[in-house]
Amino acid sequence: MKTKIYRFTTLLLISFIVFSCASEEKTVPLSAENKILSFSITKGDVSKQFDVLEGSVTGKVASDFELNDIKISVSIPKGATISPDPSIIKSITGPFNLTVTAENGDKKAYEISIKRELGVDNFILESSINTQYFVTSPKIDGETGMITKRLPEFIDLKNLSIDLKYSKYATITPDPKTVKDYSSPVSFTVKSESGVEKVYQVKVEHMNINKFESCTEANATKWFGGDDRTDAPDTLPYDRNVGTGQAIVLSKDLVPSVFSIHLKEGFYYFKANTEYNKPVVIKLIIRDENQKTIGYTTTTVSGQFKGGFIPFDLKGLNLFLEAGKTYSFYWYLVDGTSLGITASSSGNTKSGSGFCFSTGYSGQSKVSKNNTLEDSSVWYKHDWHFNIQLEGKE
Structure with missing residues (x-):
């Protein structure tokens, strides 16, 4: 009987303890924490932390910190939730609310x-002039606000299209798209997003200063034209045509009017050693630094020509050669292969610097190889600098 009473007492005690524990667990209060602990925005590799105030998060980012394509990171207490989910917010266009529960x-x-923050930049960053013949970039002086360019006389300054790229968020007046007449200086006002103004003036003039470059020093000559020899090594008679070329780099923009080449003597048959004494045609090809043909022309050489400079008239080509860029001039005897006559290109083997000492070229085509001197692949760099003259206006 005592044993039963003991077991009953023990069972009652255990039940009381379990009941007490369960009661204690049910009475643990839920957290009332509903604060934003931290707030940050990340864009690319840049992150910015913001102070959290009572009921608000305010602040500014730099003017170049775009509030789109961003990531918002918010820290809240354990057990709390936030709505809407900050991770789905990718841009900020104005105030919005977040609720922490x-x-x-x-x-x-x-x-x-x-x-x-409002942008303070009010600069013209880039400028380009678009014509039917070429596109070029004026010089921008950020100190004086002057934008200047000299253009060929065949460009109408009263009907000109000039693009101006300016600081982001800034505005410009007048709208460059509405301005066509640049026969006199035109002023533009660039206003930053914050309201600070800067005035630029576009001044365009015609190129009217005469320019002449001459490379006359010669100590060597190179084969030019066709070949009538029957005993030349690796060459059949009336099979090849040899051309000459010269690259130039200008210190200032130039509108070329005349380009001249130099041959030591008139054309003749090398094998027979007799003069040709008839007119011939020489073609000139002009290519830019990417070897794109930008112009070509021909000139007729008199049968009485005995040597000297041979001019090519370039005025009708409307060329505009920019300073600092490389332009290559190639010339060859038209029908040189079938004519079989030759002359000598004058050149200088010395080294130097300046206009006369850019890269020389030579080219050779062959009927047996089914190519011509119109093919850029037959031209190669030559160690000499060939005698040329160039006239035009800066």
């Missing part, structure tokens, strides 16, 4: 007001 259901709203 505590574990016990208490809610707290935060107004998020993040702004980008």
